[in-house]
Structure formats: C-alpha cells, structure tokens
Amino acid sequence: MYFFSPTKASSQRRMPESPPPTLYDETYRSISYPEPCIGSIANNPNLVGRLEHHSPTTDGSFSICIASGRGVFISQVSAIYIHTHEHRKLIMRIQSLYESIPTEHRPPLNSADAGRTVNTIATSPMKTIGSTFMPIILTNKDTLEKFRIVLYALVVPNLFMGMFISDWPLVRTTQWSSSGPTFGLGFDETNWDSTINVKGI
Numbered sequence: 001m002y003f004f005s006p007t008k009a010s011s012q013r014r015m016p017e018s019p020p021p022t023l024y025d026e027t028y029r030s031i032s033y034p035e036p037c038i039g040s041i042a043n044n045p046n047l048v049g050r051l052e053h054h055s056p057t058t059d060g061s062f063s064i065c066i067a068s069g070r071g072v073f074i075s076q077v078s079a080i081y082i083h084t085h086e087h088r089k090l091i092m093r094i095q096s097l098y099e100s101i102p103t104e105h106r107p108p109l110n111s112a113d114a115g116r117t118v119n120t121i122a123t124s125p126m127k128t129i130g131s132t133f134m135p136i137i138l139t140n141k142d143t144l145e146k147f148r149i150v151l152y153a154l155v156v157p158n159l160f161m162g163m164f165i166s167d168w169p170l171v172r173t174t175q176w177s178s179s180g181p182t183f184g185l186g187f188d189e190t191n192w193d194s195t196i197n198v199k200g201i
Contacts, residue, residue, distance in 0.1 A: 019052075019148070020137055020145070020147050020148045022147075024149040024187035025149070026133065026150055027152075031152040032152075033154070035070060035119075036069075036070055036128075036154055038069045038071075038073065038118060039068035039166075040065065040068050041121065045065055046066055046180070046201055047063075047065075047183065047200045048063065048201060049136040049138055050062070050137040050138075051135075051136065052105070052135045054100065054101065055102060062097055062162035063162050064162065065163070066166075066174075067166070070166050071118070071164075072151045072153040072154070073153060073164040074097045074098050074132075074159070075155075075156065075159040075162055076098045098134075098155050107134060107135070108132060109130040109132050110130050112131075114128055115127055115128065116154065118154065126156045126157065127157075128155060129155050130155050131153060131154050132155055133150050134150065134151050135149070135150045136151065138198050140196055140198065141182060142197055151165070151170075170185055171186075172184050182198070182199055182200060183198050183200055185197075
C-alpha cells in the first residue's frame with residue numbers, strides 16, 4: 001500500500017481563507033449623527049475586533065470600547081498623552097486604527113465631515129478630520145463563526161481606543177458575567193429581538 005507524501009512546498013502551501021459574510025453595511029443607509037458625543041472616558045476596552053486588511057507584522061486585532069454616547073469613532077494616528085495629576089505623570093498611549101490600515105486597502109476619507117465637534121467627558125471637545133465606512137470583523141459567540149460589518153465612523157485625531165461604538169442602537173443587549181460582557185448586536189431593523197452575541201473582554 002502506498003501513501004502520498006506531500007513535498008515541502010505543498011505542505012507549506014495554505015489555502016486562502018474565505019472572506020466572512022457581510023451581515024450589516026451602512027454604506028448606503030444614510031447614517032448620520034447630528035450631535036456626536038462620547039459619554040464615557042472610553043479608556044477601557046471591552047471588545048476586540050479585527051481589521052479586514054492589516055500590516056503583515058500584526059494580527060489585525062484592535063481594541064473597541066462600547067459605552068454611552070452617540071456615534072462610531074475611530075482614531076486617526078498614534079500619539080502619547082502625558083497628563084500630570086497630583087505630581088504624578090500618567091502616560092496614555094493612543095492606538096492608531098485608521099492609518100494602520102495599508103494605504104491600498106484604507107477606506108476613503110470623506111473630508112466633508114471634517115471639522116465637526118465631538119463632545120467628550122474625558123477631554124476637551126475633539127474635531128473630526130472626516131468620516132469613512134469602516135469594515136471590521138467580529139466573531140459570533142454562539143457559533144464561533146466570523147462575520148463582517150461596515151460602520152459609518154467619524155475619524156478623530158486621537159482616542160484612547162482604536163474604536164469607540166455608542167451602545168445604541170447597534171448594541172441592543174448587554175449581559176455581564178465573571179468572564180466579561182456579552183453584547184447582543186442587532187442588524188435587523190424590523191425585528192429588534194434578533195441579535196447576534198459577541199463576547200467582550
């Protein structure tokens with residue numbers, strides 16, 4: 001009896017992964033946030049997303065903060081804030097998201113949304129540099145299958161997270177346990193009880 005023994009080249013060859021299905025896309029939904037705001041300090045990640053395209057030196061994962069507010073926001077560039085409080089220096093590293101995407105795959109920036117004011121409770125109001133439609137990949141907690149969504153996001157110079165998502169209307173339920181939160185995301189506007197669970201951190 002003979003057994004096929006793959007060559008070194010064939011054993012190292014990897015089949016390309018199929019792209020995850022797109023379950024929700026705001027590109028043509030006329031989404032807007034008349035008074036965008038971040039009603040949280042937004043410095044504590046509670047969800048991990050993955051970029052559709054990323055540098056080969058990373059796995060594409062990034063931090064997301066889901067909390068009170070109005071809008072979806074992503075950070076433009078990397079920076080370091082040094083804040084002095086009671087004679088102590090607190091150094092906070094800001095995670096870049098938008099400019100970490102390779103140029104050839106980076107979603108276009110709509111400069112018509114530049115200059116909008118985003119009120120926050122952590123810092124002084126921020127000014128947007130534009131908006132974009134941001135594809136991100138998440139994992140269904142119950143099936144472990146990956147899925148893709150595209151969100152209308154305002155791009156701001158610096159956030160404490162790569163992305164901030166307000167907890168309404170996309171996040172319809174939040175369940176807490178000792179292992180962290182589970183967010184029920186809703187994409188069906190005709191059925192508000194229909195949600196997909198994603199595991200937070």
